[in-house]
Amino acid sequence: MSVDQTVAEPAEAPVSPAERSRTRRITTILAIATALLLLMWWKTESGDFTFLLQPTSSDTDEISVSTDGKRLVMYCTIIAIVGLVLFAAKLARRGALFGALMALVGVAFIVGFCAWAYSGQDTPSPLPMTNPLEGTVQYATPLVLGALCGAMCERAGVINVGIEAQFLAGAFFASVSASLAYSAWMGLVGGIGAGIAIGALLALFAIRYLVNQVVLGVVLVVFATGITGFLLDQIPSDQVELLNSPPILATWEIPGLSELPVVGAALFAQNWLVYIMYLSVPVAWFLLFQTRWGLRVRAVGEHPTAADTVGIKVRGRRWQAVLVGGIFAGLGGAFYTVGSTGAFDKDVSAGTGFIALAALIMGRWHPVGAALAALFFGFVSQLQTQLQILAKLPTELLAMTPYLATIIVVAGFVGRAIPPAADGEPYVKS
Structure with a gap:
């Protein structure tokens, strides 16, 4: 058988x-x-x-x-x-x-x-x-810094749609500070101060008064656009050199690295703000993922009630994260004046704060992922600028390329990105 x-x-x-x-x-x-x-x-x-x-x-x-x-x-x-x-x-x-x-x-x-x-x-x-690498780094520097600001804020549970406002304020006050002191480094201090100030407004209304954070971010952008434009118009024509003619950060060629073929001059012969951007990515990663402070920030962004139960002050941690994020955004705004063009002009950031927010989502709220996404957008932007001189494609179509490429990558390859669980949810202590 x-x-x-x-x-x-x-x-x-x-x-x-x-x-x-x-x-x-x-x-x-x-x-x-x-x-x-x-x-x-x-x-x-x-x-x-x-x-x-x-x-x-x-x-x-x-x-x-x-x-x-x-x-x-x-x-x-x-x-x-x-x-x-x-x-x-x-x-x-x-x-x-x-x-x-x-x-x-x-x-x-x-x-x-x-x-x-x-x-x-x-x-x-x-x-x-x-070689598009040099232009890529230039385009991506403020985007990376803005995305790091967003990572700090949203990991703590505060949606920051107002990165563009921090860029504008940072650019304006960096220009004024650098012009008055005739020091590009003082411009960075002014930019950081402005970025923190806008961040404080975001934290005050979002955390203290529980205002809808998306609406608040849009209002802050409108406010910053209006106030910087108004203050620029108040500068007398005979005082422009005193108040809006800042020196630009010097370029430093790193010995040895700047002489490398292909990437040397593109990556290691830049101004100081670009090198600050290089350092900011590992610093933000270390703060969020390798320190007790970062663990508590992420805790209040995921489970604020549980964090409060074990003695973590939710509102205090959120305030801290938003203000630290303001440092990065202020530096990103300063790039548009003391880091590149010099004088401030109206809407100098041209909406790149919203692109930084998109890079943050594309990078899944992680500092390294957000930085890579910002570099991708910078690369495509530089590429479309180079291709415009050939006149082989309509200029309008080429101008759409960076945004279209970002949408394709986010929708096609990144897919559904899940934010921190308590992102955008105000916390009321019971």
């Missing part, structure tokens, strides 16, 4: 609707990217595509790479096709392999797009593509 010892195969875990939706989104984006690369490969003319690896501001010898543009687009198309096949075959849908594959396809799409854009130039001397 035989006994059937066949063991049933374990059933596969059911796929959730959210996972199916994510898979459809990513598949659609990869398919569109592949189709666009195929179209660009068909439209690209054979000819050299030159890429200058050294930034234009570098004093070192020029380093360039030239290759056939059509062949380069073909290679990028092959990478996109392989990525689409691997994802569709369920071979790279999770973990580090998925992240590496998406990054590779993204880089391939950008390189292929640039090769198509720079090919077929009807000029005696075709324009080469310059």
Whole structure:
């Protein structure tokens, strides 16, 4: 008598609707990217595509790479096709392999797009593509600092839509302080003071008077836009040099690092505020995740009632986090005057405070993730600025590119981002 010892195969875990939706989104984006690369490969003319690896501001010898543009687009198309096949075959849908594959396809799409854009130039001397790293850092510096401000605030449970207000106030008072003292470093002090002051207004009305935090942030932006514009108009024409002609922070080339090929001059021959931005990311991470203070800040942002039960002063910690965030935002605002252009002008930040808030969400409320998201936006912004001179695409379409790319990454790859549990919820002690 035989006994059937066949063991049933374990059933596969059911796929959730959210996972199916994510898979459809990513598949659609990869398919569109592949189709666009195929179209660009068909439209690209054979000819050299030159890429200058050294930034234009570098004093070192020029380093360039030239290759056939059509062949380069073909290679990028092959990478996109392989990525689409691997994802569709369920071979790279999770973990580090998925992240590496998406990054590779993204880089391939950008390189292929640039090769198509720079090919077929009807000029005696075709324009080469310059290294975008230097411009990326310049664009991203205030965005990174603003995103760090948002991380501090929202990890404590306070939504900060008013980063733009802190940028404007920081830029104005940095310019005035630096002009009066004729010191760019005093401009940083003025910018920090203004960022903290706007943060104090946010904390006062959001934490003390329980005002709706989203509405409050919008009101603060309107207030800062109006007050800085009004104060600028009050500066007499004969006093502009005294009150609105600040010195700019000096550029420092880090010995050894600034001489590295490709990245040296772009990353390590910058002004001091850029280096402060470099240091701010690990400092913010350390404060939030490696200190007792940061643990308590995150506790009041996740479970304020439980934090209060064990003796943590919820309102006090939220005040502290918002004021510390004001330091980062004030520095970000100072970049628009003493860090780049010098004199303050109305709406000098041009809405970048809201982009910093988007970078924060894209980075999932983590200082490092938010900084990487801000760098991504800075890179795409620099790229669209370079491509405008070619006139191959409408200027209006290119101006949309950074925002469109951010939406695609957030909606297609990041997916649903879950904020701290008590974010935006006022706490009333029972």
